[in-house]
Amino acid sequence: MHETSIIEELLAIVQRTAEENRLVRVTGLSVRAGEMRAVVPELMQEAFTVMSRGTLAEGATLEIESVPLKARCRTCRRIVRVEQFAFFCPRCGKALSEIVSGKELDLVQVTGDKGDSP
Amino acid sequence: MKVTVLKDILDANHQVAAQNRALFERHRLLVLNLMSSPGAGKTALLERTLRDLRGRLRIGVIEGDIQTTLDARRVERAGAAWVHQINTRGACHLDAGMIAPALAGAPLGRLDVLVIENVGNLVCPAEFVVGEDHKVVLSAVTEGEDKPAKYPLMFRESSLLLVNKIDLLPHLDVKLAAIHRAARRVHPGLRILDVSCRTGQGLPAFYAWLESQLERRRKGTGRGRKRTRA
Secondary structure (H helix, E strand, O other): OOHHHHHHHHHHHHHHHHHHOOEEEEEEEEEEEEHHHOOOHHHHHHHHHHHOOOOOOOOOEEEEEEEOOEEEEOOOOOEEEOOOOOOEOOOOOOEEEEEEEOOOEEEEEEEEEEOOOO | OEEEEEEEOOHHHHHHHHHHHHHHHHOOOEEEEEEOOOOOOHHHHHHHHHHHOOOOOOEEEEEEEOOOOHHHHHHHHOOOOEEEEEEOOOOOOOOHHHHHHHHOOOOHHHOOEEEEEOOOOOOHHHHOOOOOOEEEEEEEHHHOOOHHHHOHHHHHHOOEEEEEOHHHHHHOOOOHHHHHHHHHHHOOOOEEEEOOOOOOOOHHHHHHHHHHHHHHHHOOOOOOOOOOOO
């Protein structure tokens, strides 16, 4: 459900980026979404298709890369993959407190066409 | 042409949240973002707290609901020092930009605590900071034992879990220990209090937590604990 709010914010950043770089059309976007963010890619795509209509990004491809959830174990200092959101080190069994990846929700890249020179 | 942006998509919300937070800090106000699924007892917790702490703490409430002003009226009757209702008109969560205009006319200097009661939902509210000191999640025993596993972000981001409706335990096949275990799986060390907003059981521990957090806030030590953000 929060996908529509995320797409709304995304389109605002895309619009600004396009203006700053004088893009007349946006053809592709790449987004990185951490596992912790509970983003459903299909819902993101649907929201994007509907909400981008009439904007510079209409028809653009939206690529969503999922970032695995990883945390550092304070005891053994290893960075481990957090499976099933269980924040315990699989090696030493201690609690994992420091998330090193998997919480990001970033617009990484915008691809588009420049307008013809006037 | 490719343009590298590398920007947090929710950056605009973070910025407004930081402005809200600066305002709260100026008034040395303790601010809680109260979240749960619909019907877990957020408003009941507020009513009980307001009645029990009348004369001890001046509590203001921002009510977030998709529709109606029913909850605002309930907390007003219970003795809230200030109440503001936000109707999100369909949005399933509050964000910082909805809170900011509500603060414009608020008597923040005359409050000790501001509770922002979010829209009943265990997913989206966890995504949007509003400038709070703490997220507090409420989960009723009637919701079963698996909510933390199903909605990890909410339980991971919260400083305190209140397990509500424990007076109903004799009628349910639910074990408190299993709820605690599930919550601490996603958030080791999470502070958990078992309460009943109907009977009042366990609530004095919540009030003590509230007062200790307020004291911390007044001393300027800010949040009770450091958070690691990726």
